[in-house]
Amino acid sequence: xxxxxxxxxxxxxxPGEVLRGRVIFDPDQARAEVVEVVICWRTEGKGDEDRExxxxxxxxxxxxxxxxxxxxQLPMLPLSYEGVIVKIRWYxxxxxxxxxxxxxxxxxxxxxxxxxxxxxxxxxxGHVRAPEELQE
Amino acid sequence: xxxxxCQQGTLPxxxxxxxxxCEEKAAYTDGTxxxxxxxxxxxxxxxxxxxxxxxHEQLNELFSVQVPPGAVHSFASAHNxxxxxxxxxxxxxxxxNRWSRDFPVVVVPGAEART
Numbered sequence: 001x002x003x004x005x006x007x008x009x010x011x012x013x014x015p016g017e018v019l020r021g022r023v024i025f026d027p028d029q030a031r032a033e034v035v036e037v038v039i040c041w042r043t044e045g046k047g048d049e050d051r052e053x054x055x056x057x058x059x060x061x062x063x064x065x066x067x068x069x070x071x072x073q074l075p076m077l078p079l080s081y082e083g084v085i086v087k088i089r090w091y092x093x094x095x096x097x098x099x100x101x102x103x104x105x106x107x108x109x110x111x112x113x114x115x116x117x118x119x120x121x122x123x124x125x126g127h128v129r130a131p132e133e134l135q136e
Numbered sequence: 137x138x139x140x141x142c143q144q145g146t147l148p149x150x151x152x153x154x155x156x157x158c159e160e161k162a163a164y165t166d167g168t169x170x171x172x173x174x175x176x177x178x179x180x181x182x183x184x185x186x187x188x189x190x191x192h193e194q195l196n197e198l199f200s201v202q203v204p205p206g207a208v209h210s211f212a213s214a215h216n217x218x219x220x221x222x223x224x225x226x227x228x229x230x231x232x233n234r235w236s237r238d239f240p241v242v243v244v245p246g247a248e249a250r251t
Contacts, residue, residue, distance in 0.1 A: 050215050
């Protein structure tokens with residue numbers, strides 16, 4: 001089980017709003033030196049996946065911290081969309097890192113392929129209707 | 137939003153239809169090749185014109201284009217696209233021959249509020 005979890009204050013946000021949530025640490029596990037929250041969108045559906053990171057938040061957890069609030073400014077685009085062969089979904093992801101480790105070369109590539117996300121929470125950005133709702 | 141249909145020259149009797157369409161496109165890897173898939177997910181006729189007699193003057197017609205409220209905006213990434221377009225279709229009444237031409241439209245969030 002992961003030693004760090006994410007909670008968001010709400011599941012739906014407006015474009016440009018400040019996303020708020022909490023990083024929750026498992027008290028039984030050793031603290032990572034750096035916690036990183038990443039806000040990103042991914043495409044899902046028939047095409048190959050596209051992904052873009054739109055916001056980051058870093059924190060050095062203390063030994064007695066059980067939960068830390070975080071905020072990230074959300075972008076205006078793209079809005080969440082449940083299409084037929086293209087879907088755009090937003091996620092808040094948390095991962096931990098050991099401080100002072102500079103990633104170079106092969107490690108950077110490995111980190112890109114396997115970013116080591118420990119917990120991921122989906123949320124909705126904006127209010128776009130699905131195609132079948134437009135035809136009604 | 138308003139659009140203008142202009143066509144020069146003499147027009148034979150034709151039926152013209154214009155629709156607004158949203159298309160999703162995806163590129164995906166299939167073994168060692170990249171394939172493309174397209175699907176029109178929304179299409180609505182927005183304007184039509186029937187010309188029953190040969191017309192000698194230039195065609196200049198204004199019509200309004202309304203993006204449905206809450207519709208998705210245009211989107212492009214490396215392997216996935218959401219595109220909007222005006223589809224112009226013309227049918228020659230004498231022979232039934234048809235042809236069409238697409239005109240891309242960029243839809244931004246909140247576009248329905250500006251129509």
